[in-house]
Amino acid sequence: MPNTVEQLPEHNAGTSSDVSNRNSESNMTAETMTTAVIISLDQLIFSRTLAMRTNVRAQRKRLMLLVLLIAWVIYLFSANILQLPWNISKKLLNRASSPTETDLRMNEINKQLDQMIPHRRFSDMNTITSAAHSVVTILNPQKTYCIGDQLDILLEVKDHLGNSKKYGGDFLRARTFSQELKAGAKGRVTDFNNGTYLISFPLFWAGKASLSLLLIHPSEGVSALWRARSRGYDKVIFTGQFANGTSPVFTECGLALDTSTELCQYLDFRDQEAFYCVKPPQISCDALINMKTRNSRVSYLDNEEKMLFHRYPIGMQIMENFNPIEVLNCDKVIKKKCQIGMKSPVPSGYALQGKWTPTFCKLDQLNTVTTINNCFERKLIYLMGDSTMRQWIQYFSMHIKTLKHLDYHENGMLKKHVLVDVNRNTHIQWKKHGHPYVTIHSFSVKEDTYVSHQIDRIAGDRNTVIAISLGQHFRPFPIEVFIRRTLNIRRAIERLFLRSPDTKVILKTENTRELTLEAERFSDFHGYVQYLVFRDVFQDLNVGIIDAWDMSIAYDTNSLHPTDTVIENQINMFLNFIC
Structure with a gap:
């Protein structure tokens, strides 16, 4: 080692020439070793530099390839060459x-x-629910009942062979009515999920009351409709x-x-x-x-399921041979005037002598032209939704002659409808909701917006009223479409209340429609599911609820567009909320 050689003179005696020679050899060895180390260092540095340059070049190439790939993908999507499912x-x-x-x-x-909702498959048509074989028993029967009482019956469903069913899920419709009194009300159905049901009929009027219990769809049909609804958007x-x-x-x-x-x-x-x-x-x-x-011709029902809806009529009567009951006016119930924010129970009301009476509040009859004009003075009224809400503005146009149409240069019934009364500073507008809107008639989409965006464009104040209804056009599509739409509308209402808490908002549920329509697309079962979603989503908002589902059952309309009597009673409740 060089360091050892340099220290040797200190420990060994010898001649000066020997020492000189050894020093000379030592110096040469040190220089040689130093040179070797320097060369090794240079080689190491060069090799590392070369490697770094190689890595940088490789990284640059990879980066350039990545940039080119990203640019190519962006081009494909911007040109719509690639489509996303x-x-x-x-x-x-x-x-x-x-x-x-x-x-x-x-x-x-x-x-x-x-x-x-039940998930039931079937292989034998005789094993589905039979209205004729099912058994109804009145619980605690009485000779007479009082207004406010509740008549309960127990329903035991059986199949077409007379065997008791061990599961529930049937879609039933209960109703009390009196043709003589022009009265009707919806009943409540409680499913015990074991083949038995409690049917509750609240008694709202004095006099005769008949009972009706319809089997709209057996549980097997309900299961088939629910499964088919969730499978596609192409019906x-x-x-x-x-x-x-x-x-x-x-x-x-x-x-x-x-x-x-x-x-x-x-x-x-x-x-x-x-x-x-x-x-x-x-x-x-x-x-x-x-x-x-x-x-479309698309169907997600198999052949046996299709046969289920064709073999047996929809809406079979279960209570065929029951006599009317007698109801007396025992006690008079005092109710508060109807106002926004009140909770709507089920059933929410009843019809008597053709007039709708809520169970939770008192309605005034605001049906004279003078009363309506006074209510509408300085009002901005925005009606949003489907054609059942358009019936309202048509009613106003027919009965309030001081309201004049404002022409927006559009054609057809689905155009925006606007009525104005210049002297009273009244403005009433109907505009359809956004997609989906199902109709064979061509309509303009130039100004189409979702209801949530319509609400966002309204400033709002104490003289501004918004009324919303939707549901019928969503029945052929997966339920997620309707749920999302109602949640978006709720958020828009919440934003509205933040900037203008005095604005009045009225929500109208969808109504029943024809029982003879194709069940897979338009069954009232789909409407009932949406009705439950609607009530759940908006239940705790400070809004007024008009339960058109209850009304249409009470009046037994079974029509997409309810009769003038029903529309008049819906509007009367609307006026009670805003006047």
Whole structure:
């Protein structure tokens, strides 16, 4: 070692020449070793530098490839060459704020519904529920009853072979009525999930009361409808019209489209709503102007399930041979005047002599032209929803002659309807809700907005009134569409109340409709599920509730568009809330 050689003279005697020679050899060895170390260091540094340069080049190449790949993907999507399937596009919508409060609430509601609805398959038509074989027993029968009493019956359902069923889930409709008194009310059904039901009939009027209990769908049919509803968006076909000079172009549209062709995507990222149209070649997506729909031939029912709805009539009477009961006016109940914020029980009211009477509040009859005009003075009234809400503005136009139509240069019944009374500073408007809107008639989508956005555009004050109704157009689609829409509307109402707590909001549930319509798309079972969702979502808001479901059962209308009598009573309750 060099250090050892340099120390040797201190420990060994010898001649000076020997020492000089040894020193010379020692110096040469040290220089040689130093040179070797320097060369080794240089080689190490060079090799490391070369390696670093090689790694940098490789990293640059990888980075350039990654940038080129990202640019290529962006190009493909911007040109709509790649299309996202419905579930993936929904995930992208949710990714911005996932999981949202709305998503969590939707999942909660959907889970509750799924637990409530039976999941029953069948292989023999004779094993489904039979109205004729089921047994009804009146509990604690009396000769006479008092107003306010409740008549209870026990229903034991049996199949077509006369065997008792061991599970529930049948869709039943209970009603008390008197044709002579023009009276009616909905009953309550409690399912014990073992083949027995408690049917409760509240008694609201003095005189005769008949009882009705209809089997709308057996539990096997309910299970089939629920399963079919959740499987697809294609039971209704939307056709969009795009402006193209003098030759309009028509393409398929919908809440979801199973296609790989280029799409126009109309997305609402805040509310997580989506609508799509097949993009016409060389035409902008902004050129969409009109829409109409038709029923498709798609069915998610198997042949046995279809036979179930065709073999037996919908709405079979279970209580065929029951005599009317006698009800006396024993005690008079005093109720407070109806006002916004009151909780609506089930049933929420009854009809008597053609007039609707809520069970939880007192209604005044505000049906004279003078009374209505005084109520409407300085009012801004926004009616939003489907054609059952449009019936209201048609009623106002027919009965209040001082209200004049304002022409917005649109055509058809689905255009925006506006009535004004300049002298009283009254403005009433009806506008349909956003997609889906199911109708064979072409309608403009130029100003289409979801109800939540309509609410967001209203400043609000103590003279502003908003009335909302939706449901019928959502029946053919998975329940998630309706749940999300109601939750979005709720959030919009909450935003409205933050900036204008004096604004009055009235919510009208959907009503029953024709029993003879195709069950898979439009059954009242779908409407009833939505009715339950509607009441649950809005139950704790400071709003007025008009229970059109209860009304239509009480009046036994079974029509998409209720009679003038029902509309008049809905409007009377509306006036009691706002006047």
